[in-house]
Amino acid sequence: MKRLVSLVLVLALTAAVLLSGCAKKQEQKVVNVYNWGENIDESIFKIFEKQTGIKVNYTTYESNEQLYAVLKMGGTNYDVIIPSDYMISRLIEEGMLEKLDFNNIPNFDNIDERYKNLEYDPANEYSVPYTWGVVGLIYNTSMIDDEITSWGALFDPKYSGQILQFDNSRDAMATALFHLGYSVNTTDEAELNEAYELLVQQKTILQGYVMDQIYDKLEGGEAAIGPYYAGDALLMMENNPDLAFVVPEEGTNLFVDAMCIPKGAVNKENAELFINFMCDTDIALKNMAVTCYATPVRTAYEALDEETRSNEIMFPKDDVLNRCQIYKNLPQETLNLYDQLWVKLKS
């Protein structure tokens, strides 16, 4: 009996101590940042906290579609999110973003004019660009002897069991649409169905659908080829020199990821401070060194050494950029079709 009472007491005490620790923490100013996986240098949070006294609570998501689901489901309290272009315009259309107070973001002046007022946010009221880059094929040259130049490699039975594919509907469908020569923004049902059929065929020779797991699979030689984003490709190539990155001749997707504040964010001012902080020249440089993604911060780009600036994976030349398409937000009907086809494909 005594032992039980003392056990409960000890437990309750521990709980009380832990709780009081918790209560203290809650008084602190915070900003809740929700970002792609492998997309930030987490050591800069400490600098931010030192400068502003605001603690960064950081969590990650896998894809634009997952971010959308989490926001739409509701009940969460994120202050800064970093979706891509097409998702930003969808979020704006559905009234899910707050307008930014650019008085709190003086560093917006550092952003290169080329990345302002883009199509997804024409008056540039809702977003501040964070990174940009292209999608390409990453393959292991020690496992694949041929030179890869086309999206077709992803659908080639020769590499059966060695191929990876995006685990999100928009990017996966785009690989098929590029291969078929259609626009990635097509709303034509027949074209989309054709792309879907191609993906269904591909499924039989696929090793798996992946997002950031691709790091592990490609670096370790578990798989030979897969499509992914340029910044991540550079990181993988650092770890495994056998890997190569190529932008297929059919063209590819050019994306801009930008920082936004979701509707109803509790710590809006802190969020704006954070966004401003991320546009600081030194911080952008520091961040870029870790993520390997190209920065839209002009002052940071100008501070780069010649070698980095001439890195064609990070900063593709015009002949590549001219082949690129930017994802646009699609009409609701097409979005529904995407969801349906995706679920059907996966099942």
Place this chain on the structure above:
Amino acid sequence: MKKPSIFGRLLMALVFIFLYAPIAVLIVFSFNSSKSRTVWTGFTFDWYLKLFQDTTIMNSLYVTLLVSLLAAVIATVAGTIAAVGIYNMKRSHRNAVLALNNIPVINADIITGVSMSLLFISAASVLAKLSLAFSQLLGVNINLSFSLGFGTLLIAHITFNVPYVILSVLPKLRQLDNNLFEAAQDLGATWWQAFYKVIIPEIRPGIVNGLIIAFTMSIDDFVISYFTAGRVQTLSMTIYAMTKKRITPEINALSTLLFTAVLLMLIIINIRQASQEKKLRKTRIRSTGIIKYSKI
């Protein structure tokens, strides 16, 4: 009794190899000097040192321990009280309540998680609308709404823990002599004294068992937390997020530490039990209780 056959021993050996192979891999690679999961590159203790500096892991460990402790203690107290109530019910009522009690036990975790998250989200949005209406009506800023987080996580854990506590306490109540309580009161004990001094000691094994089960269930849970914790991350959720890229060997190190701690604890308990049993000269096989309790 006959001694187990060679076949029996072989079966046991194979099953234990099967059960412990991945754990051995985990432990061995917590000492690997590179991040590789399959290639041994040399011995190091680094991951154990880095573990304690990793704020993400340490925070989620803290959340897990806190929510498990709180949920287990609250569920044990609430479950014991509820069990006493259920025990004293009319049979028809009791069966109905037990059926209700069994829903979260039997139901698939994902449905429990999804349904609770629907509840929390609906409640939050209703409250948000209400506070908006009130704010406009009264001209002051009121916010009654909440977001998914530690609170909802705790509620979810308590909800799936309580039924296990009840299932563990009820059988002990059934073994109780019905007259004990009345006898105590006849001898001048108040209701509370009778309950506290007579009933509780009798059903203690059930309560302790329930506490341990509840704590284990909470520590081990991933699916329900995943749908109800919002931004807050338990250790399972952190590990899940890591499986999306690559699990750092720091997590292997943490698991090795936890595993060793539990192993030591169980060994001590076993030695003590064995010596106690020798004293009692009885061979009672007590279920050690750390099991997901048998679903009815």
Place this chain on the structure above:
Amino acid sequence: MRRRYIAAIPHVVWMAVFVVVPLILVVFYAFTSATGGLTLENFRNMGSYMSVFARSLWLAFLATIICLLIGYPLSYVLSKEGPGMQRIFIMLIMLPMWINFLLRTYAWMSILENTGLINRLLTSLGIFDLINRIFNTNITYIPMINTQGAVVLGMVYNYLPFMVLPIYSVIVKIDSSLIEAAQDLGAGSMTVFKRIIFPLSLPGVLSGITMVFVPAVSTFIISKLLGGGTSILLGDLIEMQFLGNAYNPHLGSAISLIMMIIIMICMFVMNRFGEGEEQAVIM
């Protein structure tokens, strides 16, 4: 004094709010659309997910059978050990549960991968060379990860203890005098097993089957980690609609509802089957 049942009322209220109401919400979501109106739309397309239903049920069924085939003899063998040994073995069966199941499953990935531990071991032993020389083939690994077999293995691995523990706890409690009596009456060990031990252990078997089948049919982790996302299960399908890549909680609720009904039917049938058996024994 007779009103001690009041103590259960807070519990009943709590369970009503946090268990019953949420389930009602699932039903509500299943029959409504995003725009708010009542609809059967969510069920109309259910046919296209038949393959997922079939796969989930089939893999969970396989896992349950394998668990039973391993778990029953194991429990039986365990129950014949001395009490000290029994305690140690049971402890050893439960111990792995203290390591996060995601991690243990992830460790299987390291074992089963094309460049994983098994394939590395076979390569370094020269097995592949040998086979290639004999059969004139060119294999460098055995594909094990990202197959349905790997998913079943993951299920068996994770849920085997849930089969062993209930069966063991029932077998251990069987009164040994019953067995002795039967032996005295001339029953052979096969007959003793068939007529006494097995029928008496049925409740344990039934609860073991539920404890393995339900989590196996609804898992979304094991298929993600070991199945490579190419053969998803019901759990994945539901998760995908709530927090995944194809947001539609209404469809997700509809699928959840059907899964719940399937689970209920399975359990109902099994309990019926169990009761029948028990009665037959008594007669």
